[in-house]
Amino acid sequence: MKIVIGGGIVGLSSALALARAGHDVVAYAPRDEAAPSWGNAGHLAVEQIEPLASRASLRSAPRRLFAVGGALDFPLSMARHWLPFALDFVKATKPQRFAAGRSALGGLMKDAVPAWRRLTESLDAPDILSDGGHLVVWESAASAEAGRRAWQAIDIGTATVKPASPDIKAKLAALTGKALHEPTQFMGSGQIRDLGHLHELLRDAVSEAGVDVRDQRADLTLRAGKAVVEGVAANAVLVAAGVGSRPLMERAGHPTPLIAERGYHIRARADAWPADLPPVVFEDRSMIVTRYADCVQAASFVELGSPTAPPDPRKWRRLERHVAELGLPMRPPYRRWMGCRPTLPDYLPAIGRSRRAHNLFYAFGHQHLGLTLAPLTAEIVAAMIGGDTLPVDIAPFDINRFAK
Known part of the structure; x- marks a missing residue:
């Protein structure tokens, strides 16, 4: 038996890949609407080759701070979470580590x-991918x-860049009362058209594949060199629980400097x-606006801190102000959301x-790229187990890189 812990896009995709490979799978997959899998920008960000570290x-950090109008925030009330992370982040920016990460x-x-x-x-749903x-x-x-100039100076992988077409420019002009300068189109990236529908498709698919889906969180302990989940020592246990992966991995003795990188949206x-x-x-x-099947979403912010701290309403108010100042056709009432990358x-x-x-x-810590990399990560997981x-070399992603 294989156990998967995690109900986000990585966890569900991995459970499905394992079941389709012929394994008996139990998935602890609680429905969590705050999971970033179901509230992100829907963007398959293949152009983001260069690590943000x-x-x-x-x-650029000082001019991107929330206090001066930017999207980056280090709340003082959560300093005990982000200060150790920030010190490790600085170490990761060394040119050799950055080149290896890229x-x-x-x-x-x-x-x-x-x-x-x-x-x-x-999933018999090719149209959900654009x-x-x-x-x-x-x-x-x-x-x-x-x-x-900034985009020309960095590696964008398989993506390409071109000026937006006249048709695209006309549509953009009709959306906002502000002048927009040289709209640029990135090709090679993609979008999931409806995250809610994707969630249901995946849950249906894992059930149809024979996965025992349990809508609950699971605990993990180490016993005689084996991971034990809810008293069961399966022959394989996958931790793919997003920000919840840290306590699980640390109970197994792995230092895991994972942080909640909190993002906000309005719909x-x-x-x-x-x-x-x-x-x-x-x-x-620093705002991305996405049209989904039945709504428009504006998303932003990198707020480093605790996954359990209450949301900061100032972020939603700033998003609403951005929308109003741009003259975008989004009208209240807004549905507000906060989730943790x-x-x-x-x-x-x-x-x-x-x-x-x-x-x-384990398979977690995908930061802004969880949606982008989930299906490939699931294929890696199925092959690994x-x-x-x-399909790719995973040595650079070994959690032991953080061992002291």
Whole structure:
């Protein structure tokens, strides 16, 4: 028997891949609407090859702080969570580690969208995946010039960049009363059109594949060199529980400097937003707006802290102000949401097999790339647990890189 702990996109995809590979699977998969899997921007971000743990991020951090109008926040009330993380983050920005991280992420990203195609086709739902890329816009000529230079200077992997078409520009102009400068279209990235529908498709698929799905959280202990879950020592246990992975891994003796990187969104009815317009990044405001099947969502913020702390209403109010100042066709009442991205200091995921418990495997810490990399991670998990050839080298994602 194989046990999967986690009800997010990585956990459900992994449970499905294992069951389809012929394993008996029990999945502890509580329904958690605050999980980032079901509240993110829907963007398959294959252009994000370079880890956010970089010297460039350090240099730009002061002007991105929430206190000066940016999206980055280090709440003083949660300093005990983010201060150790920040120190490890600085270490991870060393040029050699950054270059290694970029190479490792590149190895994952090149097959991310093909893995999504394989998954959605197997779910008989290929239309839930859009390959129309995404848009980046600026509100001044100066910021557009600086933004273009910045994107030209970094590795964007398999993605390509081109000026937005006249049709796209016309649609953008109709959405906002503010002038937008040199809208740019990224191709090669993608979007999930309806995260709620994806959630139900995956839950239905794992049940149809014979997975015993338990809508509850699970605990893990170490006993005689084996991971034990709710009293059961299965022959394989996968920890894929997002921010909840840290206590589970640390009970198995693995230092896991995982933090809750909290993001916020607001949603409104999709009355006047074109259904065929890809996600739009308003880069001056660090905000991405996505049209889903029945709503429009504006999302932003990197708030480092505790997964259990109450939300900060100022973030929602700022999103609402951004929407109003841009003149976007989003009208209250808004549905407000906050969720926690599971993030490690080097902004690489943890994927591998424990050296402390021979039956313990893990796949978590995908930060902003959980949706992007979930199907590929599931394929890696199934191969890893099944003893098959791995589709990519996972050595850079070993959790032991954080051992002191």
